[in-house]
Amino acid sequence: MEIVNLGKTNSIFNQYIAEIRDENIQKDSMRFRRNCERMGEIFAYEISKRLDYVDQEITTPLGNSNINLLFEQPVLTTILRAGLPVHQGFLNYFDKAENAFVSAYRKHHKDGSFDIELEYLASPDLNDKTIILSDPMLASGSSIVVTYKALLEKGNPKKIHIAILIASRQGLEYVKRFLPENTTIWVGAIDEELTAQSYIVPGLGDAGDLAYGPKE
Numbered sequence: 001m002e003i004v005n006l007g008k009t010n011s012i013f014n015q016y017i018a019e020i021r022d023e024n025i026q027k028d029s030m031r032f033r034r035n036c037e038r039m040g041e042i043f044a045y046e047i048s049k050r051l052d053y054v055d056q057e058i059t060t061p062l063g064n065s066n067i068n069l070l071f072e073q074p075v076l077t078t079i080l081r082a083g084l085p086v087h088q089g090f091l092n093y094f095d096k097a098e099n100a101f102v103s104a105y106r107k108h109h110k111d112g113s114f115d116i117e118l119e120y121l122a123s124p125d126l127n128d129k130t131i132i133l134s135d136p137m138l139a140s141g142s143s144i145v146v147t148y149k150a151l152l153e154k155g156n157p158k159k160i161h162i163a164i165l166i167a168s169r170q171g172l173e174y175v176k177r178f179l180p181e182n183t184t185i186w187v188g189a190i191d192e193e194l195t196a197q198s199y200i201v202p203g204l205g206d207a208g209d210l211a212y213g214p215k216e
Ligand SMILES: O=P(O)(O)OC[C@H]1O[C@H](OP(=O)(O)OP(=O)(O)O)[C@H](O)[C@@H]1O
Pocket: 079, 080, 081, 082, 083, 104, 105, 106, 116, 135, 136, 137, 138, 139, 140, 141, 142, 143, 144, 171, 198, 206, 207, 208, 209
């Protein structure tokens, strides 16, 4: 499995990572959502370079022009709710793509542990498709693994790209144990620490709350 860290290259991308982390700037929820969306757009452009292309002829008013265009559309997949702004960024670029949505939330037990409960899955057939699964945060890694297993009910994808804005080192190690070799994980940053409640340190806090407000 390959891991590509976009934050390792100096680019404007890191300005958006800095802004979603910044405790003052992140209070502006519209800017937080838009920054997530902008990074979704950059991930989309970078991932597009790895997809398959086919030569096509375009007819202009004055003649013909040949150009390599996408051979097939990926299936854009995200996890509700924090994944929505990143997903919109992907959709801005892959505007003809099919889409899949999954709900996953942490169900806490009395001893402080939690399981990921998945209640909703809306997906096209995934057999032999390329799927791009986006989520701003990969902390314990449980949401991604539970989501991947649920998606398998819809078919066996030929290639999986996972796009994460901020991942924990520990979560990436966990995910590697469950996802197949044909997976590429794209990250914006990798943080070294997780709290006892599986929050990423330094991370950014709760991405869903920052984008959409607190939930009960
Ligand atoms: O790697 P994990 O430990 O599973 O944590 C990562 C998950 O946490 C966040 O969602 P959250 O559970 O906060 O839900 P929300 O989007 O509704 O806020 C994030 O968007 C991931 O889905």
